[in-house]
Amino acid sequence: FSQLSIFSELNNISNVSMDEPYAAVCGITEEEMLERMLGHIECLAGALEMTCEETRLKLKEKYDGYHFTWPSPDIYNPFSLLNALERKKIDNYWFGSGTPTYLVEMLRKFHVLPSEVGHSMQAMASDFDAPTEKMESIVPLLYQSGYLTIKGYDKEFGMYRLGFPNREVEEGFVRFLLPFYxxxxxxxxxxxxxxxxxxxxxxxxxxxxxxxxxxxxxxxxxxxxxxxxxxxxxxxxxxxxxxxxxxxxxxxxxxxxxxxxxxxxxxxxxxxxxxxxxxxxxxxxxxxxxxxxxxxxxxxxxxxxxxxxxxxxxxxxxxxxx
Incomplete structure (x- = not known):
């Protein structure tokens, strides 16, 4: 709702985006994956000529790692995970679904070096909801669009530590930057x-x-x-x-x-x-x-x-x- 910025803000709603009971409402947890998709993982393992355990670890490295609060269970990207299981191939599905040229423009606007993205970036909870046109840093955009996720939390100062969720996002992001530099x-x-x-x-x-x-x-x-x-x-x-x-x-x-x-x-x-x-x-x-x-x-x-x-x-x- 904070992204609409057209009329006055909606009243009397509860924003559960960062509430722990709802941390796993979006995406797929590892427990859900192993309980509901084990047969598909076995088929993928056969296609990759790997064991089920090796395949599980590969899926975890590639598509796991999202957190929408802290503490939070690890959340798999559902788009990438389901594509990998359906096509029996581990690939960069999510990043290939868009062309984030806008990100490069924002990196330059906020004077952020590629080496700084995903490295010790921090934010407060209020930063995550900043409307795009009112952003004072690139952090809200990177979080809202899924390039960064929560990696830790400092209770004393109320600060969240951010980083890339998984290899698919990190590798895709850096690959995309290369032709621009x-x-x-x-x-x-x-x-x-x-x-x-x-x-x-x-x-x-x-x-x-x-x-x-x-x-x-x-x-x-x-x-x-x-x-x-x-x-x-x-x-x-x-x-x-x-x-x-x-x-x-x-x-x-x-x-x-x-x-x-x-x-x-x-x-x-x-x-x-x-x-x-x-x-x-x-x-x-x-x-x-x-x-x-x-x-x-x-x-x-x-x-x-x-x-x-x-x-x-x-x-x-x-x-x-x-």
């Missing part, structure tokens, strides 16, 4: 990420960085007028997407992203510089012993120093030490 169109985007992952898994770091260079090439000045932020945004999005298929640990800071990327065969320890040198970046890896935690690991380790040039608006050089 890099030199790649919506059709090519999924294939480019697939190539990134294959190159990382095979140890072909040169092809990886040449492809990353192409993501920065021919980007209009209007898009990259905030040079350091654009540089960080593209790197964050690419490594976030690669991280859905490999193990990635990173932290962001002004002007650089430091990163450790792990596959079954390889470990990559990377240091990024802005208007420095690749040699300086590699030297920092060695001086600060970034690779030390992996000294006893049998996988092949690559130490990679990378420099990004503000003048060319691209990756200028990378050097590798094995």
């Amino acid at each position: 890099a030199n790649v169109n919506k059709v090519e985007s999924p294939f480019e990420i697939q190539k990134f992952v294959r190159e990382v898994r095979s140890g072909d770091y040169d092809s990886f960085f040449r492809r990353l260079q192409s993501f920065f090439a021919d980007t209009t000045y209007e898009v990259i007028r905030e040079q350091e932020l654009h540089y960080e945004n593209v790197l964050f999005i690419v490594f976030k997407l690669v991280g859905f298929y490999t193990q990635v640990e990173y932290h962001t800071s002004k002007g650089r992203i430091d990163l450790v990327l792990q596959t079954h065969k390889f470990i990559y320890v990377m240091e990024f510089k802005l208007d420095g040198t690749a040699e300086e970046a590699l030297q920092q890896i060695n001086d600060k012993h970034y690779a030390l935690p992996f000294a006893s690991d049998r996988r092949k380790l690559f130490k990679i120093g990378v420099n990004f040039s503000a003048e060319t608006r691209n990756i200028e050089k990378w050097i590798v030490e094995e």
Whole structure:
């Protein structure tokens, strides 16, 4: 009702949106799924050549995790869950049902970086009902539209902690952002990420960085007028997407992203510089012993120093030490 904003507010109604007794009224709980849909899960498991337990865990990772108050049972997205069981395929059904270009416009309007979405965002209960035209932050929009959900609650301050509900939403959201920040169109985007992952898994770091260079090439000045932020945004999005298929640990800071990327065969320890040198970046890896935690690991380790040039608006050089 708060979204109508046409006439005066309705009186004498009870808003049960965040009342604990009604927490499971929308969506499907795991108990309901296992009680009513076990046969369908067994059929899905057969189609995927997985055990029922493996299939249940896959469904949980992909579609579970919504909370409409705290505490709350985990709620599955009914649209995605029912599509997966009917089609016998685990896919991104909910995110593919819409084209949220409006979200990108709002991210820019409220000066929110992609790396900030779903990371330690907080809100009070009153924030969730803010009409769209009166929003003072992007949080109500992300919550109301299902991109964020409640992950915890601080009783002392009455603050809710928010985050992505599941992998379907998080991966879909980050995938959608890529064409808006890099030199790649919506059709090519999924294939480019697939190539990134294959190159990382095979140890072909040169092809990886040449492809990353192409993501920065021919980007209009209007898009990259905030040079350091654009540089960080593209790197964050690419490594976030690669991280859905490999193990990635990173932290962001002004002007650089430091990163450790792990596959079954390889470990990559990377240091990024802005208007420095690749040699300086590699030297920092060695001086600060970034690779030390992996000294006893049998996988092949690559130490990679990378420099990004503000003048060319691209990756200028990378050097590798094995």
